[in-house]
Amino acid sequence: MKKKTRKSSKRKLSIRKIIGLGIVSLFALFIIFIGSVNIGLWGKIPSKKELSNFQYQMASEVYSADSILIGKYYLYDRQPVAFTDFPEDLLHALIAIEDERFYEHSGVDIRSLIRVGFKTVLLGDNSSGGGSTLTQQLAKNLYPRRERNKTNIVVDKVKEMIIAKRLEKIFTKDEILTNYLNTVSFGDNTFGIESAALKFFNSSTKDITATQAATLVGMLKATYGYNPRIFPEKSLGRRNLVLRAMYNNDFISEEQVAQYSQEGLNLDYREFDYNAGIAPYFREEVRKEMLRWIAEQNEADTDYNIYTSGLKIYTTLNYKMQKLAEDVMAAHMTKLQHSFEKSYGSNAPWLKDKKLMEKIAKRTPTYKRLQKIGLSHAQIIDSLSKDKQNMTFKSWQKDEETTASTMDSIQHYTKFLNTGSLAVDPTNGDILVWIGGINFEQYKYDHISQSKRQVGSTFKPIVYTTAVEQGISPCTYFSAEEIEYDNLKGWSPSNSGNKDEAYLNYSMEEGLSNSINTIAVKVLEQAGIGNVLDMAKSMGIEDKLPNEASIALGTGEIKIIDLAQAYTSYANNGKHIQPNLIKSISNHKDSVLVEFKSKLNQKSAFSKETSQIMIEMMKSTINSGTAARLRNTYGLKNDIAGKTGTTQNNKDAWFVALTPKLVHITWVGLDQHEIGFSNTSIGQGANAALPLFALWMQELNKDKDFNRYTKSNFPKPSNSVLEALNCDPIKRDGFFKRLFKNPNKKKNKKFNG
Template identity: 70%
Template sequence: MQGIKKILSKIKPPFLRYFFVGIAGFLVLTVIFVGSIYLGAWGSVPNKKELSNFQYQVASEVFTADSVLIGKYYLNDRQPITFDEFPEHLLQALISIEDERFYEHSGVDYPSLFRVGIKTILLGDESSGGGSTISQQLAKNLYPRRDRKQTNIVVDKIKEMIIAGRLEDIYDKNEILTHYLNTVSFGDNTFGIESAALKFFNTRTKNLSVEQAATLVGMLKATYGYNPRIFPEKSRERRNLVLSTMVKNNFISKTEYDALKQLDIGLDYRDYDYSSGLAPYFREEVRKQLLEWTKTQNEEGKEYNIYTSGLKVYTTLNYKMQQLAEQSMVEHMGRLQSDFEKSYGKNAPWLTDKNLIKTVARRSTAYKNLKKEGFTDDEIFDSLQHSKRKMTITSWEEETEKELSVMDSIQHYMKFLNTGSISLNPKTGEVLTWIGGVDFKQFKYDHISQSKRQVGSTFKPFVYTAALEQGIEPCTYFSAQEVEYENLKGWSPSNSGDIDEAYLNYSMEEGLSKSVNTIAVKVMEKTGVDEVLALAKKMGIEERLPSEPSIALGTGEIKLIELAKAYTSYMNEGRSVKPLLIKTITTQQDSLLASFEPKKSENAAFSAENGQIMMEMMKSTINSGTASRIRSTYKLSNDIAGKTGTTQNNKDAWFVALSPNLLHVTWVGLDHHEIGFRNTSIGQGANAALPMYALLLQKMNKDEQFNHITRARFPAPSGRVQEMLDCEPIKRDGFFKRLFKNPNKKKTRKFKGQD
C-alpha cells in the first residue's frame, strides 16, 4: 500500500493523480461487480452441467397418411433439426450479418465490443450494432431477459458473456450454430429455423434458396419490423443488406448479388394456427385423442406432453382427398345457403321471430356473463342490442368489418347452415376425410364427434336388416296405406300424401329404396322394436335409443361417427369397425412410440347373406330410389349403394354412400334445432346432403390416384340372394279390394307388441 502511495505522490500535476486513482477504483469496482455476477449475487448463472443438458420445448407435428404436415400443437412453434440439414448459404448469411469473427472468438468478441463501445457510447452512432456474438445470442435465447431496466441490462449482458464462454467450452462451433438456429425467435410465435422455413416459405430448411435464407436471417435483427408478411418492402431491403454482407465476405459473387436483389420476397405463408389450415376439426379430434394417450402413458411413468415433447403424429387422413372434400363442401354449402335464405325471404325466423332470437341469445357467452353479474333480462338485452363495436363478419362470399351489436352478430350467425361429413375406408375404419363444420373459426362444435341429431331414414336399413334376421323374406309385401295406431296416442306416420298409395303393396327392397315411411313402420312392427334396437347396438350404435315404434323413422339422436361405424358392418360381413384417426406416434427422431390397428367388433351383427341382401337394396336406392340423382343429375356410374334421410319438419338432411373401398356420411342442418328448411324440396337428404358426396366423387373420378376407390366394383351377389330378391317391386291391390277400400280414410288399429 505504501508503495502505491509513493508512486501516486510522484505523479504531477495532482489532477492526473486523481484521474489514475479514479481509473483504478473503477477497475476494482468493475472486477468486484463482474465477480459478484459470476458468483450469483445478481441471480444464478447456469453452470456447465446445466448447459450440457438443456432441453427444447418442441412442437408436436400432425401428418396425413401421405406424410404431409397439416398442423402442430405447441406452446412455442419449434422443430429442432441437425447441423447436416442447414444449407451452407444459410450459415454464411448468418455469420456475415450477425458475427463475422464467429470462428475466431471464444464466445465474446472483445474487439467488436470495444468498437461498439467507442462508436455507440462516445460517438453516439446507434447503427454500430450491439456487439453480441452468436454464442451470446444463444445464451439470451436459452435464458431470456426478465427485466428491461437499464441496470439489469448490464447485468444480463455480463451474464450472457459468462454463459457464452461456458457454451464455447462445452460445444464446438457447429453445435453452437445448431443450438442457435434451433432456438432463435422469428416472430409470429415461431422459434427455430425449421419452423420459420415452413411458416414463411412452406419448405424445409434444407431446401431454402439463398434469397430465402437471407430473408429469414435478416428477420433476426427485428422480428416484427422485418417480418415479410407485415412489411414486405422493409424485409426485402434487409434481405439485400444480408446478401451484400455475403458479397463482402466472399460467400457469393457480385453478379449473384445483382441478380438476387431484384427478386421479390416470394412469400408462401402457412400459419399452423389452431383455427386455420386444412382439416381443423380433424386436427382438434386428433388432439383430444392424443391427450388421452399421453394421460395413459404418464400414468405409466412416461413423461409426454403434446405441446412440448416434439411428438410426430401420423394420421389416416388423405391430404388430396381432404382438399377435394373441403372444396366440395364450400361449393355446395355456399349455394345451398343462398337457396335456403331465399326460401324464407323477409319472413325468416332470424329476422322476425323475436322470442326465438332471444332464446338463442340466452345461449350466448355474452348473455351468460352479464347474467352472472346480476343484470336483469331487460338490462342485458338492452346492452346486447345497443352496444356496438367493430366486428369481422363472415359469409360464403367474403369477410367484412362492420359496426354491430352482439344481437346483430347472433342474428347473422343464426341463419348459417352447418354440416358434418366423413369419409373412411369401410374395411379398416381409417378416416380419409373429416369435415366437422363449415368454419372452425366461427363454429368450434364438431358435428361428427360431438353433435347428436335425429338420423331420419338412414336408420331404416337397420330396421330392414333386423327383419331379415328375424326370418322375414325380402319379397314380403307391406301395404303403403296410412295407419293410425290407437295405442300410440293416435300416431299416424304418413308418406307423400299420394292417394294412390293406399292401394299399393311394396316389397322390402322397393320400400327401402323409395324410403316409404308407412312400410318402414310396418316392417318394424313385424320385426319387433326390441329386436331392432338390439341389432343397432350390435352394429355399433352406442347411444341409448328410445324404445318406441317411431325409431323406425330415425327419431333417435345419434352421433354421425357412430352412424358411420354402424354402416361399416355392411362391408365387413356384419362386423362393424371403429373409425381410426391415428396410425402411429413417434419421437422427433422417428422412434416408434405407439401404433394403432383397426378395431372390429368380435361378433357379426347379422349374417353375410343378409348383408348381401341389404347391399342390393341400398344399390336400388341409388339406381332408382331417393338417391337416383347420383345417376341422373351428377352422371356418376361408379358402384354405389346408399341411403338418404330427412327428419321431421326438415330439420336434418342425411346421405350415406357405400362403395367397395369408401364409406361416406354427410349431415346438413342448423345448429339451432328450432329452425329447419322451409320445405322438403330444399331440405331433403337428396338435395341438402347428397351433393357434397357427389361433387367429391366427381373430382375423385378425374384423378388417377383415386382409381382404387372410384373404379372398385362390388362382388356379384350369390345366386341365392339374386333369387330371393327376384320379385315385382310393387303389387297393386286387386279390383275388389280397391272397390271396398276408402283411400281417404285411415286404417285404425293397435301397434302389435306395444302396450
Template identity: 65%
Template sequence: MFKKIKHPILRVGIISLSILIGLLFLFILSIYIGAWGKLPTKKSLSDFHYQRASEVYSADSVLIGKYYLYDRQPITYEDLSPQLISALVAIEDERFYEHSGIDFTSLARVGIKTILMQDRSSGGGSTITQQLAKNLYPRERAGILQLVATKFKEMIIAKRLERIYSKDEIIMLYLNTVSFGDNTFGIESAALKFFNKRAKTLKLEESAVLVGMLKATYGYNPRVFPKNSVERRNLVIRAMENNNYLTPKVADSIVLTPLKLDYRDYDHNDGIAPYFREEVRKQLLKWAKEQHEEGQEYNIYTSGLKIYTTLDYKMQLLAEEAMQEHMQKLQDSFEKSYGQKAPWKTDKKLIAKIIQRSDVYRKLKTAGLSESEIMDSLQIKKQMMLTDWKRDTTIMASSIDSLLHYAKFLNVGSLSVDPSNGAVKTWIGGVNFKHFKYDHISQSKRQVGSAFKPIVYTAALESGIDPCTYFSAQEVEYENMEGWSPSNSGKKDEAYLNYSMEEALSNSVNTIAVKVLEQTGIPKVLAQAKKMGIETKLPQLPSLALGTAEIKINELAKAYSSYLNNGKPVAPFLIQHINNEKDSTLTAFKPIISEERAFSDENGQIMIQMMKATVNSGTATRIRSTYGLKNEIAGKTGTTQNNKDAWFVALTPKLLNITWVGLDNHEIGFKSTSLGQGANAALPIFALWTQKLNADKSFNYITQAKFKSPSPSVLGKMDCDPVKRDGFFKRLFKNPNKKKTKDFKTDNAKT
C-alpha cells in the same frame, strides 16, 4: 506507490482509473458468484431441453398441424443448408469462426462509434454465441446496472458454450432457439410457416429473408412489411458478397428476385381439417393422462411428439372444397326461401332463446346484471367483423346482431372411413371452426331419419322375413299410439300399391318402414342395432323405424361399416401411432373390429342390393342424373320431421361416407322438403367430392372398385316385381283417402 507520481492531475487520474478497475473487478466477481442471478453450470449448459411443438401428420406424411406453447421444431446441423449458415454468419457475426465467444474487435468498434462518435447505426457487438446465451436465458426487464450485469453474464455464458460445443453445434443451437416472430421459434418452424418447406430446402433468397428477420422480427416480417423484408434480404445478400460467400454476379441476380411467400399459419382455427385436429388433440390429452398414470410424462404442447393420423390429405382437401361449393349455394337458397319472414328475424321467442343461450349473455348474467342491463349492453353497436360465405365484412353491429347473424348458418358433418379397418379418411365437423367450434361428428347427436331404416330392414331379414315380402303403402292410424299416423310424400294412389322390401327401402316409404318394424318386433330391431355398434339408447317406439333416434355420425358410421366389412362393424379411428421426438413409436393403435358378425353374408348382400337400388332408381337417383356418377355406389337418404336434418349415407366398395346438413339451432328447419331433403341438402357434398376423386387417377383404387357380385341365391330371393297393385275388387272397396285404423302390435315390442 501513487506518491511517486509527481503530477497531481496524472496521480488523480491513475487513482481514479485504479478505483474503476477495482470496482469493475468486484462487479465482475459479483456476477461470477451469482449476485446478479445464478450463472448456468457446465452441466446445465450441456444438457438443456427445448420446448418442442408436437407435429400432426396425415397418412400420406403431410404436416397438417401442430400443438405448442412455442412453435418450435428443432433440427440437426445436417438439416441446415450451407447457404443458410453463410447468410447468418455474414450478417450477424462475420468473425464467428475466429473468436471464442466474444468478438473484441466488434466490441471496440461499437464502443468507439456509439459512445465516442454517437453513431447509433454502428450495430451491436454481440456474437452468435452471445445471442444464443440470450436465447437460452432471456433478459428480464430491469435497470441500467442490471442490463450491464446481464451483458457480462452473456459473455461469460458465451465463453462456456464455446468450450462445450463446436462451432457447428452453436450454429445449430442458435437457429433452433431464435425467435422469428408470429410465436415461431427456430429455423425449421419459420421455414414451414413462411415458405411451407423444410429448412434444408430453402432457396438462397428465402434463407436471406429469414436471416434478415433476426434483427427485428416484426419490422422485417415479410408477411407484414414485404418491402422492408426485401430491403433487409438484399442487405444480407450484399453481406454474403462482401464476405466472399457469393460472387457479385449471383448477388446482383438475387437482389432482383421478387419476394414469394407460401405462408402457412399453424393456428388451431385455420388450415386443413381443424375439427379433425381438435379431435386428435382431445384424444392425445386422454392418452397423455393414461401415460402419466403409468409413470411416463408427456406434454402434447412441449414434448415434440409426432402424431401420425389416418387422414388422407388430398382427399380431405377435395372434401372441404366440395363442402364449400355446395354449402355456399345451399345457404343462399335457404335464406332466400324465408325472405323477410325468417324466424331469426321475426320469431321473438326464438330470438330470446338464441340470446339467452349465448356465452356473452350468461357471462353478464353471472356478473349480476339485471335483464334490462344485459339487453342494453348486448345492443351497444361497435365495430366488428361478420363472416359469411362470400367475404368478411367489418361493420357497426351489436352482440345481438352477431348472434342472429350466425344463428342462420347451415352447418355440416361429413365423415369418410375405410370400412375394412375404420381408418378416418376425411373429417369435416362443421362449416367454419373459427366461428362454430361444435363438432357435428364427435359431439352432435341428431335425429337420423330414414338413415336408420336399413337397420330395421336388416333386422327383418335376420328374423326370416323374405325380401320379396310385399307391404301395403296405405297409411295407417295406430289407435294405441294416440292416433299416430306416419305418412308418405309419394304418389296419390299409393294406398293401392304394395312394395317389395327393396322398392320400399330404395324409395324410403315411411308407412312400410313402420310395418316392417312391427312385423319384426322392436326388441329385434334394438338388438340388431346393438350388434351393428349402436350404443346410444334408442326409443322403444314405432317411430324408431322413421329414425327419431338421435345418433352421432361416427356411431352411425360404425353401424354402416358392417355392410362393407363382411358383417363386422368397425369403429372409426384417427391416430395410427404416436412417436417421440426421435420418431420412435410410443403407442400404436389397432383397428377395433367386432369379432362377431352382425348379420349373415347373404343378408348383407341383400342389403347392399337394396341400397344400390336407392341410388339407381330410388331417392338418390340424382347421383346418376344430375351429377353423372357411374361409380359403384349404394346409399340411403334421410330427412327428419320439419326438415331439420338432412342425411346421405354413401357406401362404395372401398369407402363409406356419411353426411349430415342442418342448423345448430334445433328450432329452425328448412322452409320446404324439396330444399331440406337429404337428396338435396346432403347428397351433393358427396357427389361433388366423388367427381373430384374421379378426376384424380391416384384415387382409381377407390373410384373404380366394384362390389362383390351377389350370389345366385341372393339374386333368386330378390327376383320379384318391385311393386304390386291391388286387384280390381280390392281397389273398388278401398277408399284411398281414408286411413286404415288398427293397434300397433306392442306385444312383440316389449323388452
C-alpha cells in the same frame, strides 16, 4: 528553475500514479464484479451440466396420412431440425451478418467488443450493434433477460459472456449453430428456422433458397421492423444488405449478389392457426385424443406435454381428399344457403320470430353474465339490442364490416345452415375426411363427434337388416297403406306420395329404396323393436335409442361418427370397425412411441348373406330410388350403395354413401333445432346432403391416385342372394280389394312390435 522542474515532474508522476492506481482499481473492481457474477451473486448461472442437458419447448406437429404438415400445437411455435438440414447459404448468411469471426473466437469476440465500444462510446454511433457473438445470442435465447434497466443489462451481458464461454467448451461450433437456429425468435410467435421457413415461405429449411435464407436471417436484427409480411420494403432492403455481407465474406460472387438482389420477396405465408387452415375440426379432435393419451402415459412416469414436447402425430386424414371435400362443401353450401334464404323470403323466422331470437339469446354467455348481475330478461334484451359495436359479419359471399348489436349478430348467424361430413375406410377404420362444420372460427361445435341429431331414414337399413336376419324374406310384400295405431295414441305415419299408394304393395327392396315410411314401420313391427335396438347396438351404436315405433323413421339421435361405424358393418360382412384418427405418435427425434390400429369387432351383427342382401337393396336406392340423382344428375358410375334421410319438419338432411372402400356420411341442417328448411324440395337429403358426396366423388374420379376408392366393386352376390331378391318390386291390389278399399280412410289397428 531546476527546483520548479523537479516539482513539476513529481506532480506529473503523482498524477500518473493516481491514474494508474485508478485504472488498476477499476480493473480490479471489474474483475471482482465478473467474479461475483460468475459465482452467482447477481443471479444463478447455469452449470456446464445444466447447459449440456438443456431442452427447449417444441411444438407438436400433426401430419396427414400422406405426410403433409396440417397443424401444430404449441406455446412457442418451434420445430427443431438437424445441422445437416441447414443449407450452406443459410449458414453463410447468418455468419456474414451476425458474427464474421464465429469460427475464430471462443464465445466472446474481444475485437468486436472493442470496436463497438469505440464507436458507441467515443463516436456516439448507436447503429454499431451490440458486439454479441452467435454463442452469446444463444445464451440469451436459452436464458432470456428479465429486466431492462441499465444495471441489469450490464449484468446480463456478463452472464451471457460467461455462459457463452461454457457453451463453447461443451458444444462444437456446428452444434452451437444448430441450437441457435432452433431457438432464435423470428417474430409472429415463431421460434427456430424450420417454423420460420414454413410460415414465411411454406418450405422446409433444407429447401430454402439463398434469397429466402437472407430474408429470414435479415429479420434477426429486428423481428418486427424487418418482418417481410408487415414491412416488405424494409425487409427487402435488409435482405440485400445480408447478401452484400455474404459477398464481402467471399461466400457468394458479385454476379450472384446482383442476380439475387433483383428478386422479390416471393412470400408464401402460411400460418398454423388453431382456427384456420385445413381440417380444423379434425385437428381439434386429434388434440382431445392426444390429451387423453398423454394423461394415461403421464400416470406411468412420463412427462409428455402436447404443447412443448415436440411430438409428431401421424393421422389417418387424406390431405387431398380433405381439401377436395372442403372446396366442395364451400361451393355447395354457398348455393344451398342462397336457396334456403330465398325460400323463406321476408317471412324468415330469424326476421319475424322475436321470441325465438330471445330464446336463442338466452343461450349466449353475454346473456348469462348479465343475468348473474341481476338484470331482468327485458333489461338484458334491451341491452343486447341497443349496445352496438364494430363487427365483421361472416358470409359465404363477402364478409361485411358493420356496426351491430349482439341481437343483430344472433339474427345474422342463426340463419346459416351447418354441416357435418365424414369419410371412413371400412377396411381399416381410417378416417379420411372430417368436416365438423362450415367455419371453425365461428362455429366451434363439431357436428361429427359432438352433435346428436335425428338420423331420419338413414336408420331404416338397420330396421331392414334386422328383419332379414330374423328370417323375413326380401321378397315379402308390404302394403303402403297408412295405418293409425290405436295403442300408440293414434300415431299414423304417412308417406310423401299420392293416395294411390294405398293400393300398392312393395317388396322390401323397393320399400327401402323409395324410403316409404309406412312400410318401414310395418317391417319394424315384424322384426320387433327390441331386436332392432339390439341390432343397432351390435353394429356399434352405443347411445340409447327410443324404444318406440317411431324409431323406424329415424327419430333416434345419433352422432355421425357412430352412424358411420354402424355402416362399416355392411362392408365387413356384419362386423363393424371403429373409426380411427391417429396412426402413430413419435417423439421429436421421430422414434415411434405408439402405433394405433382400428378394432374390428370380433362378433358379427349379421350374416354375410344378410350383408350382401342389404348392399343390393341399398344399391337400388342409388340406381332407381331416392338417391337416383347420383346417376342421372351427377353421372356417377361407381359401385355405390346408400341411403337418403330427411327428418320431421325438414330439420335434418342426410345422405349415407357406401362403397367397398368408403363409408361417407353427410348431414345438413341448422344449429338451432327450432328452425328447419321451408319445404321438402330444398330440405330433403337428396337435395341438401347428397351433393356433398356426389361433387366430391366426381373430383375423386378425376384423379387416378384415388383408384383404390373409385374403381373398387362390391363382391358379386351369391346365387342364393340373387334368388332371394328375384321378385317384382311392386304388386298392385286386385280389382275387388281396390273396390272395397277407401284410400282416404286410414286403417286402424294395434302395433305389435
